[in-house]
Amino acid sequence: MLTLFTLFTAYTCMGEYDLSGCPLFQGLSxxxxxxxxxxxxxxxxxxxxxxxxxxxxxxxRFLYLLVDGLVRTEMITKEGNIIEIDFIEAVHPLAPAFIFAGQNRFPVDVVAS
Structure with missing residues (x-):
């Protein structure tokens, strides 16, 4: 099981997660x-x-921040084979560079592991 925050202007209580290890918040108190x-x-x-x-x-459309658990990223080849690309552990953003890209689309499937 994994927990994911979808970020944009709004609020919620999230005191139970330690986000200090996330690269996005490096250097912040x-x-x-x-x-x-x-x-x-x-x-x-x-x-x-x-x-x-x-x-x-x-x-x-949003910044996705994995706060608990693990995801697997994968692609499907033209032949229908699944290729594992990476495993991403909490606490980490998902595809942060693509938020601001000209074509801001997920480059891979992201699956809860």
């Missing part, structure tokens, strides 16, 4: 992180193993 998150978290999703977080080609 816990108080600064809390202030950012109180104004930013729109949705907290908990997914079962095997569930898709995102599909290759889905538009990235």
């Amino acid at each position: 816990q108080e600064e992180i809390t202030q950012i998150m109180e104004r930013s978290v729109a949705e907290v999703r908990t997914l079962q193993k095997g569930a898709y977080v995102a599909r290759q080609g889905d538009t990235i």
Whole structure:
């Protein structure tokens, strides 16, 4: 099971997660992180193993922050074979560079592991 925050302007209580290890918050105090998150978290999703977080080609409308668990990223070849690309552990953003890309779409499938 994994827990995922979808970030944009909104708020929620997220005091149970230690986000200080996330590269996005490097150098910030816990108080600064809390202030950012109180104004930013729109949705907290908990997914079962095997569930898709995102599909290759889905538009990235938000910053996705994995706060608990593990995801597997994979691609499907033209022949239909699955190629594992990477495993991402909490606490880490998912495809952060693609949020601001000209084509802001997930480059891979993201699956709860």
